[in-house]
Amino acid sequence: MIHHEKSSWYFVCTGNICRSAFAQAYLQEKLPESSLVASGGTGINQALEPTDEIKSLAEEQGISLEGHRPRPLVEEEVRQYDVVLTATLAHRAQVLAEAPGLLNRTFTIKEFAQLLGKIDIQEITGETPSAWWRALARKASQRRSLVNTPENNLDIQDPFRKDMTVYNESVQEIIGALDAIVDIERKRAAQA
Secondary structure (H helix, E strand, O other), X not given: OOOOOOEEEEEEEOOOOOHHHHHXXXXXXXXXXXXXEEEEEOXXXXXXXXXXXXXXXXXXXXXXXXXXXXXEOOHHHHOOOOEEEEOOHHHXXXXXXXXXXXXXXXXXXXXXXXXXXXXXXXXXXOOOHHHHHHHHHHXXXXXXXXXXXXXXXXXXXXXXOOOHXXXXXXXXXXXXXXXXXXXXXHHHHHHO
């Protein structure tokens, strides 16, 4: 069971060895005291581990993916988290097919970050960080149409078995989006 005094985040990609693994480690490093972070994959291979490329990029950010092993997406577990962030719209659709009740708390990573810029956080209330982030997610869900447009790519490309340029692009997109979350969490904590 998730400790609901802290905010909780669940990241989803395909193999849970590149995008979601990096996102989990990055957010946990940035918000170690105030957040619980986990990740899973929609199509994991237990024989794999994070690639050397993603490990190297993580190390550049001062984080380690050593010891990370891919975990499957488990509906019962995901339901416990405040916000579920996926690498792509297809992953979001997979999560919602398994757990339709998570519609107001499931976004792509880029979608959620873009929506944060369209919400006045002064309007959000919650007695705990968990309740506050769930309230913010509900508000963000009501504004999806502001960013869900055909010309706005909300997916983070899968770098697996691609060149280092794709790994760099994916990681930079993740960092940019998660830094927006970190900024909002720090503002929330300062107001509490």
